[in-house]
Amino acid sequence: MITRRNLLAGLGAAALAPAIAAPALAKGKGAARVVVVGGGFGGATAAKYIKVRAPEINVTLIEPSPRFYTCPFSNLYLAGLRDFETIGHGYDELKKVYGVKVVRDFAQEVDPAAKTVKLKSGEKLSYDKLVLSPGIDFNWNGLQGYDEAASLLAPHSWKAGDQTRLLRKQLEALDDGGVFILVAPADPYRCPPGPYERAGLIASYLKAKKPKSKILILDSKDAFSKQGLFLAGWKQEYGDLIEWVPLSKDGKVVKVDAKSLTVETEFGTTHKAGVLNVIPPQKAGLIAERAGVTNKAGWVPIKPETFESQQVADIHVVGDATIAAPMPKSGFCANAQGKVAAAAIVASLQGRTTPNPSWVNTCYSLIGPEYGITVAGVYKVADGKIISVEGSGGVSPAAAAPDFRKREAIYANAWYQAITNDTWGTALRA
Known part of the structure; x- marks a missing residue:
């Protein structure tokens, strides 16, 4: 196990x-x-x-x-x-x-x-x-109106660096009562649960600093990684602060106007943001x-x-x-x-x-600073393809006590320390 x-x-x-x-x-x-x-x-x-x-x-x-x-x-x-x-x-x-x-x-x-x-x-x-x-x-202009210039007004922050700092400054400047809109892409993209972790952690900031504000996730999908755990965690921690609009409910954004911070969905609905975070194709x-x-x-x-x-x-x-x-x-x-x-x-x-390879993946996500969830998988090669090992991995239990979620958050921090040490640090000398 x-x-x-x-x-x-x-x-x-x-x-x-x-x-x-x-x-x-x-x-x-x-x-x-x-x-x-x-x-x-x-x-x-x-x-x-x-x-x-x-x-x-x-x-x-x-x-x-x-x-x-x-x-x-x-x-x-x-x-x-x-x-x-x-x-x-x-x-x-x-x-x-x-x-x-x-x-x-x-x-x-x-x-x-x-x-x-x-x-x-x-x-x-x-x-x-x-x-x-x-x-x-990025497929610039894969989403109408969203190019590299637009990202300076409506950052993607999907490569850590200047874009991350820009989005942080915009969040700090957001009026209490403003709307943070996150545009989530269709599959495939880097870090499948990443947009939803971002929503939860930004919600923790807004709840503490700008409690009248809201988060709107406009999604090009009807399902996402650890969806049930995220939705339950958002509700428990933040009430109605986060609204997720899936593809089937007109969540797919087809046009961006970065200057006015507005987006238009597939069926013509327009949304205006105080801060607009667009994760492009x-x-x-x-x-x-x-x-x-x-x-x-x-x-x-x-x-x-x-x-x-x-x-x-x-x-x-x-x-x-x-x-x-x-x-x-x-x-x-x-x-x-x-x-x-x-x-x-x-x-x-x-x-x-x-050598005959196999892999393991574990992905921790934080809904709040003391609320962690995870998914794990084990993979091998069979018939020339990568497959999941049957019966391996899994997700955090749906009905878990607060202490369990807190430990998951602690594990997340330990995971980050371990993986970065293994990649750039001195793990082999330990």
Whole structure:
């Protein structure tokens, strides 16, 4: 049985497992070169675990930012419950402890035939294996009226950084009695329960600071992750402060006017916000498209055993950019996929059989600072597809005492500390 304690303990065990000595690369060959693009949960994990398994491999991580700010726990910042820098993570451990070369630059082009990555600076890096962990980009104007300029007035805050700080400032400036409108996208998108956690945590801020205000969620779906738990929790904690309008009740937004902070739904209803948070349609990060690994829908089909691209050899893709259902697009999954890709890459370079992979995902959501809920899943490969392991995982019980919900919130904080430590920190030295 998968329990929350077992999941957290398992994360530590998974971190230690790759430290077992692996065979060196075949004698007579130069050190292999692996380039990793993107320093988030997937890319940083892949870079780290390649070096753990095979320190002789030259691993270069391309990441333009000196610190990576996580979408997980960014909603706590929006609610005034966490400082922004506490969700930022640097790369010193990857460089100093594990020997990863970190290059601060943008990867602009991939030449799969020549096996090179061209950087914005003009430098070209050669690789034997390439890992792409580009996260998501947005389908600008996939929602009429919502483009990059509009996001400066009606932020998406779906990439942690300046947009997150902007939305926080807007919430602070909201009049008591104002309406916060959250536009939730259709599937697939990064972090399925994220919009609904955001609504709950912002509700905790409004309840304390602006109690006359309301939250309106306009949704392009009729169902979402942990829906029953969210709806019950909102009602218990906030009464009627949060209203969720699903697709079947005219919740789908088809047009945005960011200047007037208004949106129009499918059947012509207009809503005006005091603060407008639009989460637009998404696709894989741009470098995946330029590498030729995306499909017509803008996502990356992968080989589930290795997370190698189905379309281009020697390019592995991990994290939100991939098509890996039933695994969700989550930080935990990106971390797990990074480890699988690392094991597969090292095995391939050493001429060994690829290990048979399995994954676990746990997703904590906070309805309030002391009210947590979770969903967990375990996955394996069968008949060339990723499937859920029957009887594994599950969600928090519907009828749980307040102490249980409070412990779930504590577990959520422990999970964040563990996963970020495993990705960017010193878990392997513990």
